[in-house]
Amino acid sequence: MAGKKVLxxxxxxxxxxxxxxxxxxxxxQVLTAYDGIEALRLARESRPDLIVLDLMLPDIDGLEVCRILRHESDVPIIMLTARSTDQDKLTGLGLGADDYVTKPFSPKELAARVQAVLRRLPRERGPEEIKIGELSMNFTKHEAWFAGKLLDLTSVEFKLLGVLAREPGRVCSRTSLIEEALGYDFEGFDRTIDVHILNLRRKLELDPSHPRYIKTVYGVGYKFVGGE
Amino acid sequence: MAGKKVLxxxxxxxxxxxxxxxxxxxxxQVLTAYDGIEALRLARESRPDLIVLDLMLPDIDGLEVCRILRHESDVPIIMLTARSTDQDKLTGLGLGADDYVTKPFSPKELAARVQAVLRRLPRERGPEEIKIGELSMNFTKHEAWFAGKLLDLTSVEFKLLGVLAREPGRVCSRTSLIEEALGYDFEGFDRTIDVHILNLRRKLELDPSHPRYIKTVYGVGYKFVGGE
DNA sequence: TATAATTTTTACAATTTATTAAGAAAAATC
DNA sequence: GATTTTTCTTAATAAATTGTAAAAATTATA
Incomplete structure (x- = not known):
């Protein structure tokens, strides 16, 4: 594997x-940025595999950068903090950084942590690309193609399709779809899933009223099938 | 079903x-303990269905408690950890906790995870696929095949057939069929089962009036036989 | 802040499934 | 063979689930 990109x-x-x-x-492969604006630009443009992010930045706060990035991708982030007390505040904020390192740090230790975070990725995320029949999904690129065309999916739609397509044929209840795609802390209703399914069908079924791929299992849930 | 016990x-x-x-x-039904000793005592005495275990405890370490419990039973354990980095150390140790939740957590999320862990238990115990003669059932796909053909079953029919087919030859009373397929809270009549059995026979018997697979045991109930 | 995009909720229609009831048929009992 | 009990079958009704459109709420973006 070619060297991974770290920002x-x-x-x-x-x-x-x-x-x-x-x-x-x-x-x-190392990319560098000295402020938040540049960090965001590089993150979007070069899609690094991991970001080492300082808390204190001249323009946008590191916290803010982290929050923005989290909404855009699942890229792992290691936060650099001045004092260990900051760490607790940060974890408290639920920013979802993957690791925290306190300044001053030994570069060797940081390198080890970078390696550790990157190593555990594949285990946590599953394959980064799947293909079932005419559908292919690339989770690092956050792209879904169907019948040769790039689908324009929202992030929830993408996650939902990902959960369904990772195990073709398996029926998923609305509850498990919520847990896996919207998170355990989702507080809404089951039926939200129905609407997302409807929207997904409109985007990838030839005849959304008679779906060939996203099937309803009455009384149980939904499943994705290859289209046989 | 009576509420399960959680420690x-x-x-x-x-x-x-x-x-x-x-x-x-x-x-x-909730049991509580504030240290490791008490946790072990309660776990042994009350045999909870699930344990939510903090990593940091005043006397014995949560890790140690987890390890001891794992040697004594298969009770599912959800670990509470301070930071997400701890999680990796723990998973690395192969402690076999069933889930990890990072502090601070929303109690609602934890409750959802408790439910998720308990829900997937029974599925893990029973096989997800069975074959008896010409019948095969896949419970994750929610599919039943008979003589090479996919049966179009309703969810109640599927559950009913599942209960019967998981123990071929065993006679099931209507009462037990209701409990296992329709749920303990069902308030209707026995006769409902008869109609479902009728519909099942129409879908998988060549001659529904002279069933070869779903047999009636007069005065007792129904049973599924391989077709010998 | 205003605007746009996304997500969630709501409400109702359409559909599917479950249940009941009641007479016919079959099996057991006398 | 008549009687009783149990099961089978049909059909009508009730209940539950899903599909859909549109409004409301939330979130992102300019």
Whole structure:
């Protein structure tokens, strides 16, 4: 596998260079940014596999950058914080960073953590690409293709289709779809799923009223089938 | 079905009380412990159906408690951990907790996870696919095939056939069929089963008036036989 | 802040399934 | 063979589930 891309964001050039040195030595492809704006631009453009993000940045707060990125992708983030007390505040905020490292840190330790976070990814996320019949989904690119065409899905639709398509044929109850696609903390109703299913069908079924791919199992839930 | 027993172990009274409130509201019977010793004693004595276990405990470490319990039973355990990084260490240790929840958590989310873990238990116990003679049933796909053809069953018919076919030859009374297929809270009449059996026979018997597979045991109930 | 996009809720229609009831048929009992 | 009990079958009704459109709420973006 070609070296994975890591984006380092910190306003201190020395820190950036030091970390870059270590990560490059470990075979990573390293991108750097010195402020939040640049970080967001690079993150969107180059789609790094991991981001090391400092809390204190000259323009946008690191917190804010983290929050924005979290809404756009699942890219793992390691937060650099000044004091260990900050860490608790951060975890409290439920930002969903994958790890926290307290400054000052040894670059070696950070490199080890980068490796650790990247190593556990595939286990947690499943394959990053699947194909079932005419459907193919790429989870790193966040793209779904059907019958040769790129589908324009919202993020909820994408997640929902992902859950269904990862196990073709398996019936998923609305409850399990909510847990897996919307999260355990979702507080809404079952029927929300119906509407998303309806919208999905409109986007990928030739005849949405007589679906060939996203099937209803009356009284149980929904399932995705290859279209046989 | 009577509420299942859940044991909550945490040294923080507020956390325990909050979780207890939510689980009680969901119909669970809740036991509580504030240290490892007490947790072990209660687990052995009361045999809860699930344990919510904090990692940090005043006397014995939560890790140790988990390890000990794992040697004594298969009771599902949900671990509460301080930071997501701890989770990896734990999974790495192969402790075999059934789920991990990072603090701070929403009590609602934890309640949902408790329910999810308990729900998937029975499915894990019974096989998800069975074959008896010409009949095969796949419970995750919710499909029943007979003589090479996919049967178009309603969800009650599917459940009914599942109960019968999981133990071929065993006679099931209408009462037990109702309990297992329609649920303990069903308030209707025995005769409902007769109609479902009739409909099932029409779907899988060559000659529904002279059934070869779904047999009537006069005065007792019904049974499924391989067709010998 | 205003605007657009997305997500969720609501409400009602359409559909499917479950249940009941009641007479006919079959089996057991006397 | 008549009687009683149990099961089978049909058909009408009730109940539950799903589909759909549109409004409301939320969230992202300019």
């Amino acid at each position: 380092i964001v910190d306003d201190d050039i020395k820190t950036v260079e030091l970390v870059k040195l270590y990560l490059t030595r470990d075979g990573y | 909550i172990v945490d040294d923080d009274i507020k956390t325990v009380e909050l979780v207890k409130l939510y689980l009680t509201r969901d119909g669970y």
